Ligand SMILES: *[C@@H]1O[C@H](CO)[C@@H](O)[C@H](O)[C@H]1NC(C)=O
């Protein structure tokens with residue numbers, strides 16, 4: 064009786080143990096370190112800009128790694144790279160995971176890269192564990208998440224989601240005055256025209272069943288609260304506005320106060336109005352920043368003639384954010400009228416925020432729990448390719464802690480153990496979403 068019970072316990076234990084993966088965080092760091100070496104600045108700083116020689120080397124590095132793990136490689140017209148691990152149901156939509164390897168000037172070695180290198184390692188870990196996917200599993204290297212070269216963030220994922228027009232892309236030039244298409248053609252991507260390129264990049268209906276991205280938090284909460292895994296429930300999206308005020312200027316001594324129309328003071332009032340409207344939303348998730356405030360001519364003895372403000376307003380609730388945007392624009396008009404200055408305003412972009420899909424949120428949470436890891440449901444305040452992927456597939460994200468929440472700087476850092484945790488959670492999440500089978504274990 065006792066031995067039968069022991070046998071049942073042993074069987075159960077073996078079956079449970081089979082549904083897990085072994086990930087060596089130090090090995091992932093070693094691969095990330097080799098990738099970091101492909102940089103325009105000396106490490107630890109990493110600078111890797113779209114379609115430059117180091118970006119092309121990074122692409123080859125990632126493709127070699129995908130091949131090593133038996134993935135079939137496909138590249139689209141924008142240079143998004145897919146590594147596919149075929150499933151038993153080859154006609155099903157894939158479980159897609161990935162992130163970016165481009166890095167803004169003087170950035171670090173984990174932002175984005177973890178979601179590509181970590182995803183390949185997650186596939187390798189599933190392969191080692193003998194898992195057989197049902198839905199295919201694909202690892203994706205996104206083209207140009209960072210806006211460095213063309214002033215457009217997430218260009219690959221926008222195009223995949225059909226959220227980028229040829230007109231919008233053609234209006235962007237790099238610092239040498241060249242178009243995306245020209246540069247893409249030179250490095251072996253592209254098409255005959257921008258619209259052909261975008262049409263070829265757009266994902267087809269049914270191609271992707273789930274999208275999940277592993278990323279460092281880029282915020283301090285997980286580390287501060289001593290938690291292992293962030294289960295992302297929504298991604299905030301920014302609206303960017305530019306407002307300019309124009310007055311008549313004048314001499315700081317000669318121009319009497321009642322006769323002035325000071326553009327600088329109109330701008331100052333607007334910056335305060337941004338804060339007031341944001342706080343009036345009543346939610347901590349609404350944030351607004353006047354990050355640029357330039358006045359001209361900019362002399363101590365001159366009444367400001369021009370003021371230009373760039374304003375960033377973010378929220379996870381689209382309509383609530385848009386109400387703040389509308390209130391800020393109304394304030395600009397009211398301030399201009401009252402202060403008798405002319406004004407112009409422009410909405411530079413206003414991407415909608417996205418919510419994670421409950422299937423992925425629960426798969427991530429269950430995977431973390433199976434590994435004995437602590438979790439926190441949280442909002443991503445930075446935005447990612449996932450924001451656009453949410454338009455074409457159920458989306459979710461997995462965060463791991465990073466030191467002091469630092470990112471986009473050379474001392475960006477995540478511990479090997481946290482990396483191993485994130486990769487393991489990604490592996491088990493993909494296994495759940497793929498719906499494949501684990502090996503039978505023998506005693
Ligand atoms: C890459 O590694 C080599 C060999 O260690 C080193 O000389 C070079 O400076 C590194 N490159 C960067 C960008 O850090």
Ligand SMILES: [Zn+2]
Nearest residue numbers: 163174175208
């Ligand atoms: Zn990133």
